[in-house]
Structure formats: C-alpha cells, structure tokens
Amino acid sequence: MRPSVFPSPANAAERNRFHARSLQHQRPLSFVTMALSIGAYALFVAARALLVDAPFPLWIATLAGLGLVLLVLAIPRTRSTAEFGLIGVAYVVIMQLAANALARGTDDPLVWMTPVVVAITLCAAPLWLTPRHFALGSVCYYASTLPFVLGLPHDVARLAIFGVWLVIALMTAIVFHFGFYHFRYRHFQLEEALTTRAATDALTGVMNRRAFLDEAERFIAARRKASRPVALLFVDIDRFKSINEQFGHGAGDKALQNVADTIVQHAPEGALIARMGGEEFVVLVEERPPAPIAGLAQSLRHAISQIARPDGFVTVSIGVARMQGEDSEDDLAALLERADEALFRARQAGRNQVAFERGASLVAVRNTAAHDANDANNAVQQISTPVQMPRMRWRNVTLVSHFQPLWSLPREKLIGVEALLRGEDDQGGLVPPVVLFGGLSADELRELDVLAHRCHLHSAAGRLPDGARLFLNILPSTFICPGYEAELAGMVDAAGLAPGDIVLELLESDDAGPDALSLAANRYRDCGFLIAVDDFGARYSNLDRLLRIQPDLVKLDGELIRARNRRSGRPLLRDLVTLLHQSDIVVVVEGVETTEELVLAVEAKVDIAQGFLLGRPNASLAPANTTPTRIDHAFDLAAEARAARMSRFDCAxxxxxxxxxxxxxxxxxxxxxxxxxxxxxxxxxxxxxxxxxxxxxxxxxxxxxxxxxxxxxxxxxxxxxxxxxxxxxxxxxxxxxxxxxxxxxxxxxxxxxxxxxxxxxxxxxxxxxxxxxxxxxxxxxxxxxxxxxx
The missing domain is CATH 3.30.450.20 (PAS domain)
Structure with a gap:
C-alpha cells in the first residue's frame, strides 16, 4: 500500500501525544500571529472610517475588537487542543462577522471583502492544530460569510469572481494546512525517535541508566507523597563474561536480550525496568499487597533460570532493597547502594540467589579507582597538616613523597605505609611518571632511586604512625650495590627510624640475577631490614627468585589476585596464599579497589591489603578512619557467604x-x-x-x-x-x-x-x-x- 501524501499518526496514543506537543509549539506562534492580525483589523477599521463617508456601526467594531483581544490573551492559558480549537473558531468567526458589518454601506462591498476573506483563510490555515479543527473552522468561517453574500446585488459576474477567489483561498488554505501539519508530524516523529533512542538501551529495548535515574526520581517522589512503599531489584547475570569469552559477543547479546524480555514479561505493570550497564538490570516497583516483593524476586530468578545459554542455562543474582513512605529520608542513590550491597551478598553466597538488604550500608560496595578525588573514600580520608620538608630537585622537578596505607586484615589495623615518588613542576602540578622516569639510563635510575629513599625518609621522619612500617621501593640494581645497605641504614638512623621499621620492596626488574639478590638480601637482613618481593608472578618476579631470596613478605601481582579456574570460575587466590604461607611468607595483595576484591582477600586468608578502597596515595600519613569498618564489613560478608555456600553444599x-x-x-x-x-x-x-x-x-x-x-x-x-x-x-x-x-x-x-x-x-x-x-x-x-x- 502506498503511503498517504499527508500521513496521520498511527494510533490514538501517538495522535494525542502529537497534538499535545503541537499545542506547546503553536501557542506562542498563534499568540503572535493573531495579535498581529488584530493590528491588521484595526487598520481595516481605520481605512473604512477615513475612506468611506457612509457611517458604520462603531460599537460592533469595538466589541469585536475587544473579543479578539480577549481570545488572544486566552491562548497562553489553553490546556487542551479542544480549547485551542474553539478559540480559533471563535476568532475567525468574530473577525469575519465584524468584516461583514464594516463592508456594508461601502460603494463596492466585494472590493472590501475579497482581500479579507482570502487573508483570513490563508493566515489561519497553518494555525489549526488538527484537520478536524481546520474543517470545523473553515465551515463556520464560510458560514459566517453567507449573510454578506446573500445581501449583495445579484451581479452574476462579480459574484462569480468572488466565488473564484473563495475557491482559490480554500484550496490554498488546504495545501497550507496539511503541508504544515505534515511538517509538524514529521518533526514530531523525529523528536520522538531521538528521545526514545536517548532513553533506551539499544540492545535490550529497556530504559538506559540515564533515563532510569530521571524517571526513578519522579516515580519515588509520587509514591512517597502517597505513602506507598517502593522496592528496587538489582539483577546481575551470573558468569556473563564467560559467555562472551567462550561463545562470542553474539551469544552474550542474545542472553542480554532474553533476560531483558523475561524481566519485562514478569515485572508488574507500571514498573521501571532499565539496563544499568554491562550485565546489570534494575527493576523499580511499587509494593502492592498481597503480592510480596520476595515472591516477585524469586519468580523472576526462576523464570530467567529457564533461559538457555550455550553451556547450560542463564542464572542471575538479585539484590532487593525497600524504601518506605513519606517518612523515609532515603533517596534513589541510597536505595541503589543498599540493593547493590544485597546483590553483592547474593553473588558471594554462590550466585543464583536472592538477597535482601540488611539495613543501612556502612560502606559503599563499589569504590573504585574510576571515582574522582571527591568520592566517598576521599571524603573520609584524614588529611593532616603537611609538614614542610627539605625540597629535593631532579631535572627541574621537585621530588615529593606520597604515602598509601597497608592494612592487616585479621587485626584490622594499619600495618604500614608505602612511599611513592612523585614529581612537581614549578607551578606545583604533578609531573606524569613517563616524564619523571622516562628516558633514564641505568645509572640515572639508580641515582634517582637513592634520591627517592632520602626524600621518603625525610618526609616520614617523626610522622610514621605508631606500629606502622615504612615500605620503600628499591631497584634490584640498587639493592645489590655493595655497601648500600650500610648507607641506607645511616639514612634511616638520621631520620630517627630503625632498620626494623623499614620494609624494602624489591621491584620487578631483570637488572640483577637471583644469586646476587639472595646474597644482598642476607646483608640487608643483617642490618635489620625486612625484605619484600613486589609484583610476584609478573615477568621476572617468579618462583625461582622467591625461593632464592626467601623474603619476609610477598606482594602478589594483580593478575594473580584475579585469576580464576577456567571452568568453575573459582578464585585461585586462596591456593596461592596457602602455598606462600607454607613457605613462612606473609602475603600482601595490592590494587584492592572494590569490596568484592576485599572480601576475596579475606576469604583467601591474605595477611595485608592495599588499594584505593583502603586509602589513596597522598601527602598525609594519617589513615582513613572508616577503613577498619570496611574491613570488618568484609569479614561479615565473607562469613555470611561462607555459611550460605556450606548450606548449599550440604544440600547438594x-x-x-x-x-x-x-x-x-x-x-x-x-x-x-x-x-x-x-x-x-x-x-x-x-x-x-x-x-x-x-x-x-x-x-x-x-x-x-x-x-x-x-x-x-x-x-x-x-x-x-x-x-x-x-x-x-x-x-x-x-x-x-x-x-x-x-x-x-x-x-x-x-x-x-x-x-x-x-x-x-x-x-x-x-x-x-x-x-x-x-x-x-x-x-x-x-x-x-x-x-x-x-
């Protein structure tokens, strides 16, 4: 079927939206156009009074003008298309009736009336909101001209010319009206499509994150005002990454679409459903008795578990949080955070679970390096008053020390701070590491390494927290230099510290062999230093080096921390920690950025943890006062997950x-x-x-x-x-x-x-x-x- 030249909206809902949108756009245009037409009407009245000697009914002209003004002033207050259409009909009828009265008594009424009839018809055509308004307005307008036409002398030729003008005006008005209507409709369609695309996740067809956050605020505000409880379901597809890795992104996309369709089918009417990113969805619903939210969550989990994936069936973990009525001070962010914390516990309990909020969350579940300097972690960081230290220069750069805390997990106590070298330009801005360390020869790197040790020891002098050790990075080439252990011990003593307060982190590098490192380690131990191997498992920091040096501590490389069994997805960190513990080595994990990683470290019996979640590098040596709470929270989550897993295993x-x-x-x-x-x-x-x-x-x-x-x-x-x-x-x-x-x-x-x-x-x-x-x-x-x- 060929499309209509002037297509109309496809259904009643779309037609109503289109006309409502047209009303918003037409109100200011019609107000200006009709106000200008009042000026034209006033000129018409003035011309009639000045050019024709015959008297005319001034009271009719004045009353009509007043009516036109009132109609124009009513336009901005219209709330429906029907009101707008009635104003338009009344306006053209009043203007035409006034023109009828003014044209009578002139020498040639048709000469006066013909421009008026044509002008009013053509000017009003684009202003009609709907074809129905246009048809009704046109009928009423031309009906109002009949008294004028019937009162004219029967001059057939002149009446025929007048009729021709009427037909031309009507046909032109039809083209103007439907052309402008078509233009407005196409613009509306484009606007709707862009709005929908901006608010919709292209893959799954549900709302995207931005649209959900906007709609959810209004949703919650309306329910809170009516004292109706609201619940949020945070849905995460279990092991989704494995689908993409093993079967390709096409299979992953299909799984996402199937999960979204299932959520839409099973969610109650009026629920807000969105894809928050990746494999995570949210469902915001109003709790309506007698249907409990627990039943909805479990039925949703069960329905999704029937969806096939290439290696079995899709499962999801669901976290549920509730917001009560108007007395609740919660906002959407708090609701999302509590649901996210419940989702985290559902995953820790073995996945394919539903978990409910436990109350106010003590700490955020997600706190990663992607957050900016104003995030919650930095907000609780205690920054002590900086102490002015001697400024050391290197290649027009001022060397400064930043410190990152290390925490004992079982003791929930600050165990040390790692000193990290930073460079500042003359304006006080940080110099990128590639500028500070790039292009240096081996001798220059060793020189900078020694300067870094002096800088860190000066910065930490008298400021090291009680019971905490200072972790200093050291290059293997510096580490094996004969006599440097005595020189370093002297620097430590000058800073008011003891070698036992210092942990030397042997960096991952190939500029020294295992035998030389082993001999040097014995010399440093004789001086009282503790030895750590950094980035174990990466490149040159291998098991051979570990067994030769026999360090006191080992820092695991981030890839080892996140390593998992390829079939079961079980973390391998615990097995690595067990291996190192059997060698009498204390295990440190660094790069802990989320609560999930912290819980993994707790479950693996890691001794010490370091990362942005527990404290960011800065010039202060004071630790974050909420970090022990974070660690304690992680132990609670690990215990809860362990109990849930053992219960499930016993049943299996x-x-x-x-x-x-x-x-x-x-x-x-x-x-x-x-x-x-x-x-x-x-x-x-x-x-x-x-x-x-x-x-x-x-x-x-x-x-x-x-x-x-x-x-x-x-x-x-x-x-x-x-x-x-x-x-x-x-x-x-x-x-x-x-x-x-x-x-x-x-x-x-x-x-x-x-x-x-x-x-x-x-x-x-x-x-x-x-x-x-x-x-x-x-x-x-x-x-x-x-x-x-x-």
Whole structure:
C-alpha cells in the first residue's frame, strides 16, 4: 500500500501525544500571529472610517475588537487542543462577522471583502492544530460569510469572481494546512525517535541508566507523597563474561536480550525496568499487597533460570532493597547502594540467589579507582597538616613523597605505609611518571632511586604512625650495590627510624640475577631490614627468585589476585596464599579497589591489603578512619557467604552420601557392586563409581557414570583406575578413619578426567576385609557450591 501524501499518526496514543506537543509549539506562534492580525483589523477599521463617508456601526467594531483581544490573551492559558480549537473558531468567526458589518454601506462591498476573506483563510490555515479543527473552522468561517453574500446585488459576474477567489483561498488554505501539519508530524516523529533512542538501551529495548535515574526520581517522589512503599531489584547475570569469552559477543547479546524480555514479561505493570550497564538490570516497583516483593524476586530468578545459554542455562543474582513512605529520608542513590550491597551478598553466597538488604550500608560496595578525588573514600580520608620538608630537585622537578596505607586484615589495623615518588613542576602540578622516569639510563635510575629513599625518609621522619612500617621501593640494581645497605641504614638512623621499621620492596626488574639478590638480601637482613618481593608472578618476579631470596613478605601481582579456574570460575587466590604461607611468607595483595576484591582477600586468608578502597596515595600519613569498618564489613560478608555456600553444599552432597550409605548396606547384604551402585552411577554428576581393596588395591569394581565425558586433550582418555593405588588420597584415608560413615573430600583434580571433582566414599567390612566404595562427582560446574576448606 502506498503511503498517504499527508500521513496521520498511527494510533490514538501517538495522535494525542502529537497534538499535545503541537499545542506547546503553536501557542506562542498563534499568540503572535493573531495579535498581529488584530493590528491588521484595526487598520481595516481605520481605512473604512477615513475612506468611506457612509457611517458604520462603531460599537460592533469595538466589541469585536475587544473579543479578539480577549481570545488572544486566552491562548497562553489553553490546556487542551479542544480549547485551542474553539478559540480559533471563535476568532475567525468574530473577525469575519465584524468584516461583514464594516463592508456594508461601502460603494463596492466585494472590493472590501475579497482581500479579507482570502487573508483570513490563508493566515489561519497553518494555525489549526488538527484537520478536524481546520474543517470545523473553515465551515463556520464560510458560514459566517453567507449573510454578506446573500445581501449583495445579484451581479452574476462579480459574484462569480468572488466565488473564484473563495475557491482559490480554500484550496490554498488546504495545501497550507496539511503541508504544515505534515511538517509538524514529521518533526514530531523525529523528536520522538531521538528521545526514545536517548532513553533506551539499544540492545535490550529497556530504559538506559540515564533515563532510569530521571524517571526513578519522579516515580519515588509520587509514591512517597502517597505513602506507598517502593522496592528496587538489582539483577546481575551470573558468569556473563564467560559467555562472551567462550561463545562470542553474539551469544552474550542474545542472553542480554532474553533476560531483558523475561524481566519485562514478569515485572508488574507500571514498573521501571532499565539496563544499568554491562550485565546489570534494575527493576523499580511499587509494593502492592498481597503480592510480596520476595515472591516477585524469586519468580523472576526462576523464570530467567529457564533461559538457555550455550553451556547450560542463564542464572542471575538479585539484590532487593525497600524504601518506605513519606517518612523515609532515603533517596534513589541510597536505595541503589543498599540493593547493590544485597546483590553483592547474593553473588558471594554462590550466585543464583536472592538477597535482601540488611539495613543501612556502612560502606559503599563499589569504590573504585574510576571515582574522582571527591568520592566517598576521599571524603573520609584524614588529611593532616603537611609538614614542610627539605625540597629535593631532579631535572627541574621537585621530588615529593606520597604515602598509601597497608592494612592487616585479621587485626584490622594499619600495618604500614608505602612511599611513592612523585614529581612537581614549578607551578606545583604533578609531573606524569613517563616524564619523571622516562628516558633514564641505568645509572640515572639508580641515582634517582637513592634520591627517592632520602626524600621518603625525610618526609616520614617523626610522622610514621605508631606500629606502622615504612615500605620503600628499591631497584634490584640498587639493592645489590655493595655497601648500600650500610648507607641506607645511616639514612634511616638520621631520620630517627630503625632498620626494623623499614620494609624494602624489591621491584620487578631483570637488572640483577637471583644469586646476587639472595646474597644482598642476607646483608640487608643483617642490618635489620625486612625484605619484600613486589609484583610476584609478573615477568621476572617468579618462583625461582622467591625461593632464592626467601623474603619476609610477598606482594602478589594483580593478575594473580584475579585469576580464576577456567571452568568453575573459582578464585585461585586462596591456593596461592596457602602455598606462600607454607613457605613462612606473609602475603600482601595490592590494587584492592572494590569490596568484592576485599572480601576475596579475606576469604583467601591474605595477611595485608592495599588499594584505593583502603586509602589513596597522598601527602598525609594519617589513615582513613572508616577503613577498619570496611574491613570488618568484609569479614561479615565473607562469613555470611561462607555459611550460605556450606548450606548449599550440604544440600547438594547429602543425597550422594545417603545413597552411598544405602549402597554399602546392599553390598554387605551380598548384592553385586554394579547393582548396588547403579542408582548412584545414573546421577547427573557421577563420573565413575568404584570399589577398592584394603590398601587401595586391587580395584574390585569400576564403572563409568552418567557424567563421564572424554576431554578432547586429556592425558587419561580411555583409561580407568584398574591397577592403580589410591590409599594416599584423602577420600581413602578419611573413609578408613571414619569406618562405616560416608564422607567426602575435595574438590580435587580428577585422576581420570583432569577436571575438578568431589569424591564421596565409605569404608565397610566385607568378608572380614575392608572394602571402600566411592563415587567421583564432577564438581567443576560454576552452579555447584564449593565446600569450605580448612
């Protein structure tokens, strides 16, 4: 079908919006145009009085003029298109009737009336808001000319000319009106499209962050005024990054669209739904009894869990916060913060969970380096009065010290401050590091390194907080210089400090070998210094260097902190910390920027933490007074998450332990192994079931379970456990120690599939000898909760 030349709005809702918008635009234009037409009307009256001797009804002209003025003054006060249209109809009718009265008594009324009829018709045409107004106005206007026409002498030729002018005016008015109407409609469509695009997330079709923040303020204000409670659901797609990384961004986009569609389908009418960025959505709803917000959150979580993703099903974690009626002093930012904190706890509890706010949040969940200098973390930073120190110059740059705090997590106490070298230009502005350190030779770098130590020690003299140590970065090339340990000890003594107050952070660099570093470390220890290795795991700061130097502390590189198992997504930080602790090394993590990273450090039993969340580098040595609260809050979150994970794990492992106990009773009753273990082997996580003799050999029985698959590059493809010895494994000796009781061990690396598994086992007596029954369970899925290790 061909489009109409003058298209009309597609539906009633769009038509009403268009006409309402047109009213806003037309009011000022019509006011000016109609006010000017009153001036034209006054000139018409003056011309009639001066050019024609015959008298005319002045009272009619005056009354009509007064009516026109009142109608013009009423235009800015119109609130609907109907009011605006009635004013337009009344205006043209009054003006035409007044013109009728003024034209009578002239020598040639048609000469006076023809320009008036044409002018009024054409000038009014663009001002009509709708075609209906135009049609009604035109009919009423031309009806008001009939008394004038019927009172004229029957001069057919002159009447025909007048009729031609009327037709020309009407046709031109039609073109003017519909052309301008079409232009306004196209402009409205463009404005609507741009407004919608600016307020809509292009991928999912829901509101974007900016539009949500604007609408949510109005939404909350209206409900608060009516004393109606409001709830906010913060929805985060679990392990969304893995979809993009493993299956491409197309699969990730599809998941986002499906989740958004599901939220729209299940959210109550009137709810505000938005994508806040990445894989996070928010739903702002008014709580309406008897439907509880908890039911909505759980039903939403369940509905989304039915959405397929390439490797299973999509799951979400949801944080819920409530805002009460008009007595509440909360604002949208506080509501979002509490919901975000609840979402964080839902993720920490193992994901695919709904968590509710616990009350006022003590600290913000998200506090990253992306925030500017006026963020909440800086607001609570205690800045002491700077002490004037000797100014050291380097290449037209003034060297200054900034300090960043390090906190003991278990003690929740300031343990030290790291001195960081900064440069200031002559105007007091900071010089970029690339300018300060760039283009220097090895000798110049060592010279600057020594100057930095002097600068930091002078700056910290007499200002180091009680119980805190000063962490000084040192280049390996400086570290191994013969005699520098004595020179540095002298500088430390001159600053009123002791070598035991200083921790030397050995920077990651290749300008010294492990043997030379090891020998130098012994010399510094003899002087009383503590040694730390910085950026462990990055380039040259490797395990060989660590074992040679035997430092007192190790700072983990940020990539190691955030490393995760590629299948389960489980953080590997705890395993790294355990390895270092077994070497009697204190572990420091730096770059802690969010509460999530701080909780990860707490759960991994990290000793010391450093990062923007706990304090930014600045000239002050005073720590932030809220940092202990942040750390305590992280311990609370870790404890809550640990309890939730263990509860979920107990629920997941209990059926396997019960099934294994039942299988053991059947074996003792003489039922064959395969038949006794058949039910367990059919379980969705069962990789294999087996039975072992008293020393872990021989293998009395082994069979594959429903979950056994062959990894494409596994070393164990097609192999089984027959002929092996397993009594050194935890699943064996734990079961033997708890004879007759089903136990579990792991997660551990499967000896057959090279994937993480949990093994449930039980030791029983069969024919006067010990037999161990066990099932190996695939526990690498991110959806399965992990047990808490010791």
């Amino acid at each position: 492992i209990r059926p396997w332990l019960a099934g294994l106990a039942e299988a053991s009773r059947q074996v003792q009753a003489g039922v064959p192994y395969g038949e006794s273990l058949a039910r367990l082997m059919a379980g969705p996580q069962c990789v294999r079931a087996f039975a072992l003799g008293p020393t872990g050999r021989p293998t009395l029985f082994e069979a594959r379970g429903a979950a056994r698959t062959e990894p494409p590059l596994s070393l164990h493809n097609g192999s089984d456990a027959a002929g092996g010895r397993w009594d050194h494994r935890a699943f064996f000796w734990r079961a033997a120690r708890n004879n007759g009781q089903a136990v579990y061990s792991g997660p551990m690396l499967s000896p057959l599939t090279s994937c993480l598994c949990v093994i449930a086992s039980i030791a029983i007596e069969v024919d006067n000898q010990q037999v161990l029954l066990a099932v190996e369970l695939d526990w690498a899925s991110p959806d399965l909760p992990w047990p808490e290790a010791a």
